[in-house]
Amino acid sequence: MKIEEIKGLQCYQCNCLFPIDPFPYTCPQCGKNLDYIYDYEMIKSSWTKTGLEQNPDLSMWRYHPLLPVSQVPDNTSLRVGGTPLVNLPKIANQHGLSTFQIKDDTRNPSGSLKDRASEVGIQHALELGKDTIVGASTGNAGSSLAALAAHHGFTSVIFAPANAPPAKLAQIRQHGAKLIAIDSNYDRAFDLAIEWTKLNNHYSRNTGYNPILAEGKKTVAFEIAEQNNWQVPDHIFIPVGDGCIISGVYKGFFDLLALDWIDHMPRLHPVQAHGSAAIVNSLSREGAIESVQAQTLADSISVDKPRDGEKARRAILASGGVGFKVSDDEILSAQQALSGSTGLFAEPAAAAAYAGFLQASEKIFFNADDKVTVLITGTGLKDIPAAQKNLGSLEIIPAEISEIENYLSRDNK
């Protein structure tokens, strides 16, 4: 986007508008989170659906006119975004829906939706003249930053709880990032990462702190709209931890409404684990969002204090979303049901969104012929031990046909 198309950064709390230079991260007045504000009339005058259709770039950069950085990276061939929207008519039929779709964001370079945020953050860091990017992560954001920083030639420093899933920590180190695995939780990692960024004048990729990350994440909404020929779904189920993804999705549809490219805002339904439900809990009461002592096996949505909680709550309420809470058992069972019927392997946090959908369907939440999309945000390959919990121990079979016959006939295997 052209820089003059950015009106500024607005605080969700005090509503003040600030210039983007010098880049403030949070509200200089009250410290709360900021949101990019655009001049949509100016954007409209130079960008059309036809222009978009003719863009051969399949990555998220095809939506550059709605991304608040000056340039498209030199090389977008790694293809962040441009993930499949999988139509699953059997599931639609089972639940009396006209359409059921999974947006499969496991197909990003590092296996999660977080790549959309890292990609725009890295371009922003480049434009601000930074060469080192610091982030806190329960795993996916960190492995995403590590991978994309390596790709674009940046140094990355990742703060993570040492008890994050080993695959995610290995992935971070594999990409040559400097991993700070602390003997504490995500919330402490978050604060330390910001302190370290400020001390060293680096760039921060902390979710729920740097407003540009939601701008990257919103591209998933653009894709859901474009892949549906701009006839957007009625409902979208979204796994929620910090709240940044659901705020991002909201912002994406908000942009498209402002451009008159779509005719309504889908209802955005947050799904949280029972043990980590600060945002969903807050929907039914007034006042500030209360922290919890997060406890769930779905590590990517295990958050005590949701750093984008207020923006998320507004997005949910403004879109007519309803909160769902699911147990770890529901998550694992939804994970397996999804893999067994669709071929998609979601990590627990992502499978939570499908669990929320199943719960909604049981409660007869939908109208006949509703159109539903579930957002799958990260791959199950990053957390094999979680999947193994449901699978039981592996039975080893002697390599003889008769033994195999016995095995398969037993328990109707």
Place this chain on the structure above:
Amino acid sequence: MKIEEIKGLQCYQCNCLFPIDPFPYTCPQCGKNLDYIYDYEMIKSSWTKTGLEQNPDLSMWRYHPLLPVSQVPDNTSLRVGGTPLVNLPKIANQHGLSTFQIKDDTRNPSGSLKDRASEVGIQHALELGKDTIVGASTGNAGSSLAALAAHHGFTSVIFAPANAPPAKLAQIRQHGAKLIAIDSNYDRAFDLAIEWTKLNNHYSRNTGYNPILAEGKKTVAFEIAEQNNWQVPDHIFIPVGDGCIISGVYKGFFDLLALDWIDHMPRLHPVQAHGSAAIVNSLSREGAIESVQAQTLADSISVDKPRDGEKARRAILASGGVGFKVSDDEILSAQQALSGSTGLFAEPAAAAAYAGFLQASEKIFFNADDKVTVLITGTGLKDIPAAQKNLGSLEIIPAEISEIENYLSRDNK
């Protein structure tokens, strides 16, 4: 493709041509492997580059006129194929090449190139009226078959060595496949799978046995050509186990040459692990390919007896390919170098191809301005323990800024 465009199945050994109905799998005369033979003139008369360019389907099914099944599946939205071709100009510069590219086939639904074979095999099974598909696998083919069978509503039975990487076995079970984890090796799994298929009149997805699988795999060559605007690379480095992928890639470029869509066959260089190099060993001597006692950590290319060895050898020699053998240490080091400089996380077998490229470059194998592509066939997330071998143990840091300062300054971390 229209069935009349298929001339038949030809034995690579005795050259006899057989009809496709009833489907023979292997040569009814001598038992060797078969190859699909097409009437390219007939294909040419109904399919053009312009027709292809206008096809909005990004999956491998955009090349249906070159795939030997009657129909495109009802639903291709899961998107098998259509993976990114990643341009890496820095690596090209370092090695004095005009272009260096990675074909990132980790971005398939189940995380490996094998999805291309499973996808066409499943459609073929459907057209033959089968509902159960049986395959042998060291991991990737099995997890691919399990995932895509689940997606398309088929039953899958997978024979695998019980010591395959746990993530791959978990992935197979996660998708509801019937996993036969045997107390033996891949070669025994291979034979048992065929026996079981015949006993039960099921469909076989055994690589190096069913000739349609190479037809699926060849779509990666179509994509490399189309994504390069039909100016194909000079060299392609390909990890080789059974030999089916390299035969498939050869077949893909062979098809395009027959259609006059490209002007030369790229040199296809097989890369094998030192401990599992039956095909590369065979390149320098006459006579049948000799089995080995395979030993390498790169499980996907750990093969005693390469089931598509002869077809692979012919493909390599016909394309002017040169064999490379790499040690497990070279593989792990190439895996880490690739992740650290490109953001791509390849499994060891896939990283072997990059190790082969590095070895070739050291030997001053290339001409200035050569164009090189390396095929990355499976994701590193499926074998975290292998990556961890290079990473050393994780250091846990006390959650204080001073401790982090110490940690990062130490050893120039």
